[in-house]
Amino acid sequence: MEFFADYGLFLLKAVTIMVAILVVIGGIASLTMRNRSDSEGELDIKKLNDELEDHQHQLRAVVCDKDAQKQLEKQQKKDEKARRKADKKRAKDGLEPSADPRKRLYVLDFDGDIRASDVELLREAISAVLTFARKEDEIVLRLESGGGMVHSYGLASSQLKRIRDRGIQLTVCVDEVAASGGYMMACLADKIIAAPFALIGSIGVMAQLPNFNRLLKKHDVDFELFTAGEYKRTVTMFGHNTIKAKEKFQLDLEDTHALFKQHVQHYRPRVDIEAVATGDVWYGQQALDRKLVDEIGTSDDYLINACEHADVYTVKYEQRKTLQEKLGMAVQQGIERAAVRLMTVANRQTQTKG
Structure with a gap:
């Protein structure tokens, strides 16, 4: 041992x-x-329909017997032949290849930290998609964020507003969390889909900082702060925070909270804003009851179902390393x-x- x-x-x-x-x-x-x-970066675009079809073929090769596989392949070839024949006839008549062009879904991702660091990548991806998306298409954002800095998430929300301003449907899927700044982004969606146990809400503002003033005094250390402008600096970590400074700091938080509530109320008018703007969070079903979200489900279910009637593309902007x-x-x-x-x-x- x-x-x-x-x-x-x-x-x-x-x-x-x-x-x-x-x-x-x-x-x-x-x-x-x-x-x-x-x-400079580059776009990484994948068609989800093709990936699902590949998975289906792999499973079919293992699960189905050879006769069943041949029958399925024969039917697929027959359907494809019929589609090509119909497109040729329409082209001959001077019409579009398809009477009902398939809708396209563009899937973006945002995994937010406290600084909303992915906002630059999101900006590039949205700019790229908006150059090609049609009115009948849809943009789906898979959003995961517990929030962070107000100005950073304000910018991220502004990127989503660009989609709404173009009249393109925006759907936000939340599998785990969209709280505080994350919900500030989510509420811009035409439709919010949340998983049953996703955390939603936290419509509030928080600030905290330690104060070492008494510790410095105990060790005979002076702290001097020089400013021009009464409210250039209110509370500090090292100086003595007066009651007036604390009141001003609290007032600033209240102002920010008021703007947050106005933002949510504008994009989610059905929400009882005073009831939900307490800083509390709710699980998916509870959020649905409070009209913070529109449906319960996962992004996987939503996108897989969409593949049946639309072409679904995942779009990511990545920096070259x-x-x-x-x-x-x-x-x-x-x-x-x-x-x-x-x-x-x-x-x-x-x-x-x-």
Whole structure:
């Protein structure tokens, strides 16, 4: 048992050294990345219909017998032949190839952090789609965000408003959470679909910060703050916060909350805004009862069903990655894997004690 204990400690030391090396390399890579200008990106477009069809073919090859497969393939060829024949006849008559052109759905993704960092990628994706989308098409946003900075999510919401201004249907699907700034974005949709246990709401404003003034005084450290303008700075982390400063800060929060409520009320007029603008959150079904969402369901169900009557495309705008960025990502993944191994070894070592 002592041998295993010594071996475990040696392994922990080795992993610790490896993590330290990876952190240094990662830091160097990050510094290199910061010093370069943003590279141009590119669109990644995939047709969901084709992916589902490929999955269906793979399952059919395993599940169905050969006779059933041949029958299905024969029917598909027959249907395709009939469609081509009908298109040729319409072309001969000077008509469009199809009497009822299929609707297109463009699927975008937004995974929001506190700074809404993905807003630039969302902006590019929306700009690209709007150059080609028709009035009869639809844009679906798979949204996941617990909110964050007001101005950042205000900009993200403005990007979605561009879709509404063009008269194109906007649907937002929430599988996990659309709260605070996330709901600020979601409420611009013509239709909001939420999973049964997705968290919805948090229509409120919050700010918190520590104050070290008493600690500084205890150690005879003075803090001086110079401003021009009565309200250039209200509350601070290091100075003494007066009652007047706190009242002004609270008033600013109330003003922001009022704007948030107006925003939601404008785009969701059926909502009882005073009842829901408490900062509380609700699960999907509860949010439906409060008219914060329009349907209960997952994005998977909505898109798979849409494939039956429309062409569905996922559209992502991605920045081209340099060698340094790829190295940085590899280092980050290496650190994460090393951390997991470290915790696993420590857990096993604990289990073998005694």
